[in-house]
Amino acid sequence: MSFDSLLAAGKYGDLTSYFSMDYLMFFLPLTILIYSIVGAKQKKYVLLATSYVFFWLISGKLVVYLALSTIFIHYFGIWFDRLHCSEKACLEQTEKENRKAVKAEYLHRKRLVLAFAAAVHIGLLLVLKYSAFFTENVNTVLTLLKVPVQILIPEYVMPIGISFFTMQAVSYVFDVYRGTIKADDNILRLALFMSFFPQIVEGPICRYEQTANSLWKVSKIEHKNLVFGLQRILFGMMKKMVIADRLNPLIEEVFTNFENYDGGIVAIAGVCYTIQLYMEFSGTMDAVIGTAQIFGVKLPENFARPFFSKTISEFWMRWHITLGAWFKDYIFYPVTLSKPVKKITSKLKKKTGSHFALVVASAIALFFVWFCNGLWHGAAWNYIFFGMYHFVLILMGNVVEPFVKQMKKGLHINSNWFGYRVFQMLRTSILVVIGELFFRGHGLKSGLIMFKKMLTEFSLAGFNIETMESLGIDGYDIGIACVAILFVFVISVMKERGIEIRESLAKRNVVIRWALMYALILFIIIFGAYGLGYIPVDPIYANF
Amino acid sequence: MRNRIKQCLLNGVFLLVLLGLLVFASRVFQPKNNTEAAGMEDVAANGILGEPENSIDVLFIGDSVTYCSVIPNQIWRDYGITSYVCGTSLQKLYYSKDFLYKAFETQSPKVVMLEMTPAYSNFMYQENYKTTWERLLPVFRYHDRWKDFLAAGKPDATLHVEYTHQEINKGYYYSPAIEVVEAKQYIGVTDESAPMLSDNRKTLLDIKEFCEKRGVELILFSAPSAVTWRPEYHNGIEKFAQEENLTYFDMNYMTEEIPIDWSKDSFDGGDHLNYDGAKKTTAYLGKYLNEMGIFTDKRNDADYQSWNDIQKKFYDEVVGEK
Structure with a gap:
């Protein structure tokens, strides 16, 4: 590669396709070659270096976003770790009756750090990806209200893969906050987890415990x-x-x-x-x-073969699995287990029975999940509609589930009968196709x-x-x-x-x-x- | 260790067999003649493949502006110089380079005339590798001919490739129609120079190096076009030519030598010249080439009688000037 080409980094858009000649004939073979030549201890560094070169070639100077995101989560992780340690030490020194207050104090502090970390990442994504959409809509509302003011629509250049690596970053911070993983003191390992070149463009959205260590332990x-x-x-x-x-x-x-x-x-x-x-x-x-x-x-x-799904819920467990799992862990469960939702559920349980109480609780959480899912795909109303369409389908499925069970029983329909399963798969596929009309x-x-x-x-x-x-x-x-x-x-x-x-x-x-x-x-x-x-x-x- | 060596050898054999299959598949899919019926793309430009070996004196390369501006039969008629236009629509420089390489497999022209409209048509340098790859293994270019095979019910009857088709127009696109240019005053003067992308520049240098190695004179020129031509392009190309010590002339400025009348010399509102316009540019080019003094007049050479026949056909059948 000439010096000219090196300077022109960021223009190799073809590399965003893992089927391009640039990737399959040049980048991948070259990476494999360098990886094979270097010693066992250097292999992980080769992956890290090639991942950054890869991102640099497709995004140029926007690689800074990736680097900054990594630095931020590294220090947020360390911050959480220190809070965990300090809490532990404090609890050991505190008498039993005061421990609850200490815990509450530390929970408050950790939540503040978490909010700050999430705000940095989600905030950046909101600004880069969604500010133009929000501004356009505000302007529309102002026009409708006949307010003679229009806000300038901002324009930002967004690095490729930001929606993917931001979610990895947020999941890491959340997991360290929850204590399900320990903060990584090795920023290079974290950097490789965030930037691994095959997944940086289109995912899958990996969790730290899924890939970070195996990436760092690569061998021949x-x-x-x-x-x-x-x-x-x-x-x-x-x-x-x-x-x-x-x-x-x-x-x-x-x-x-x-x-x-x-x-x-x-x-x-x-x-x-x-x-x-x-x-x-x-x-x-x-x-x-x-x-x-x-x-x-x-x-x-x-x-996981999504078109064999019998319901829309199952479809989303088989389609873009890592995105669904992310929303489940970081939106669905936190919302479902939040105090206001718990309160509503327990009140409803007494009035309507447990089925509808759970349906309502999940409906609230699902609404946020599918609103975010739609918006994640793009800053436009058709994506939001796409999310809401699937929200309604899943909610309807949950609502009518007991009736369908009763109906099947009454009509002596065996759920395992091949014909019925084919009917369910076709029905699900047709609903998916309708959704894709709005998506595309x-x-x-x-x-x-x-x-x-x-x-x-x-x-x-x-x-x-x-x-x-x-x-x-x-x-x-x-x-x-x-x-x-x-x-x-x-x-x-x-x-x-x-x-x-x-x-x-x-x-x-x-x-x-x-x-x-x-x-x-x-x-x-x-x-x-x-x-x-x-x-x-x-x-x-x-x-x- | 032994296992590793065995594995490496097996991998090598696998790749060799794969290469053999690709070479064979290339033979199957490659058009066996340079005709449209045989599946050849850009038949007019690829007519060069059907010309007798080492019979072309001058090779013109460029996009549609070129194939609408140069009439090889006129140059032959006036000066007995053989030339061919390897021009394709929206040609990029990597494709120009590909034509150059392809033409030199059977021809050894003394002069290559490169029209510079493609110099500002951007592309990635990697396209050069892609075209080389496709030239070496044509299955990557002509793989879609499986449809032709299915339509015919069988693949080509032979694996033997023989290019026999000769184009009457020698790569020139004939159009006598007239469409008046709206903006007649397109020639302006500016000090600005349009920057040439490094990939374009690098490909031009490859072309230059290729010609230099073969002792071929590379001449850059801009054919008249009231739509695509820009004075900034002229300055950029002139600068490049000076830096690389190449000859460059811009026909857009040569209003006295080449009196293009945009009210009747274009068939599409100034983008391309019609036949009347092309006659004027070709007259200049023929004179220019003749004055170089490096070509012999072959009109009476027995080996080149087919050129006289084709020229007659061109003027009788295509142009209709008897």
Whole structure:
């Protein structure tokens, strides 16, 4: 890399895709090479250095945000540790009857530090990501109220991955505050936990206890890890390049010019986008987890065959798992266990019984979870609506659960019957597709119009090859996408049944193993939607 | 240790077999001729591949501004100099470089004329590696031909590649239509110089180095365009040419030598020249090349009679000037 290029760091936007040539042909091999050459003790430093170089190459000077965030949480952690120690020492010296007061005093102090730490991180995220949205809405309200004042809409450049690393930072601070982990006195280990290059762009959102130590204890690359990691990257690549990117022209066209199409075409676009989003995001996660596996690091899974879910609640336990888990641990439980909510629950229990009391308690917590979930995805009303849509679905599910149970009993429906399970999966998938219309639509109004079109202008007239061709994908595109989707489906069924595919493959003889690897590589190279005639598709979640 | 060596050897064998498969797949997917029917992209520009070996004196490279401004058949008719236009729409410099490399596989022109509109069309330097990669293993460029194979019910009948197609226009895009330019006074003067991106500059230096190594004269020029041309670009390119000791001329300023009349010399409102405009720029270019004194007139050379035939066809069939 020339000096010129080094100076131009921050412009390597292509690296944000873990399937780009820049990443797969240059960055990753070079990192593996350097990692393999250096001694065992230096390997972790190589990962740290390459992670910062990676972030610098895509974000330039904005790497400062990441560094500052790490420094802050390091010192907040130490602060908490000191408070914990000081509390312990104080309690030992305090007589039994006064210990409660000491505890309360320290809890108050720790809460203040926690609030400060959260405010620094969440506040920064709010300013960078949401201030323009809030200002625009304030201006709209001022206009409606005929107040002749408009606030200048701020513009900030946001570092890629800030939504992800901020959540890691906050989870670390919370966990140290709660005492579930000890503060890390090694800032470099913390820095690697925050910046590990495969996960910095799109997650998964890791907890300190999940990855920090394994990242710091990395050793030489094992052949099995290398092979398994590469296999997983290839599988992800197939999902992204053969399926997700191939469907993109249709999605782009219909979501941009939805006024020109009937409800049938809108429904097709909704289904295609849902498939695209899943293949793209889960494919990227395959590349991320596969890359980490090469270095012997196990990252948490972010997807667990979500379209086999029977309810929306289950769907969200299988889709973007680490985000859901974060909201559960740091929003759902704190809200549910907060004093006001506890008070409401106990009052309701006496009046309505325990089911509805719990439903109301969870509804309050779920509201905050889904409001934040929607907003996390983007500073726009359609994302908030998307969050509220899922909030309502989950709440409805909780409310009607006892009635559905009774109804099934009355109608003698066996919940384990295959047909009923398929019905549940299809119902869940349809609800998800509807939600994605709002998620992908250009603004809330577009989403609403598209949904209305699906209900009022539904027609099968566009379900033919000629229409599909006019939307940018031909019969061959549909055919190859279906073949690849079928392949992913079969793999998913096997995984759902607990079959470890790569382990089984590893037991086969070398001819079969290699033949399958070559077949997958050639399948991607030949049938991938890239190069001549294709417009590159940016990673969807990197923008969140 | 023994296991490690065994593993390394196995990995090496795996990669070698993979490379072999990619080479084979490249042969399968690569167009077997430089025609559209054979699956070739940018057929007009890739017509260079069908020219007899070492028959081209001058290679013009650039984007649509170039292929609308240079008529090789006119240069042949007037001076007996063979030339070809490797021009593609919205061409970036890495693609210009790729054409240069590709053309030199079978040709050895004495002069390369690089039109400079792409100098300010930004790209990442890594694109150069991508095009090299695609040139070495064409399956990465032509992989989408699986659709052609399915449509035909079979892959290409042969793995043998032979480029036989010769373009009558020699890369020139003929359009006699007229669309008047609204902003006629596009030529301004400024001291400002548009900064050239380091990736563009680096690619230009690669092109320069390539030509220098082969003893080929690289000449930079700007063809007339009332839409894409900017005086800041002119200054930037002139500065670059001075620094690198290269010849550069800008036809936009040569209103006396090349009297473009924007009320009738463009087919799309000033972005590109029509045939009448191209005749004027080509007349200048032909004269310029001839005055270099390094080319022999081949119009009566028996080996180049196909050029006379093609020139006749061009004027009879394409232009309709009998």
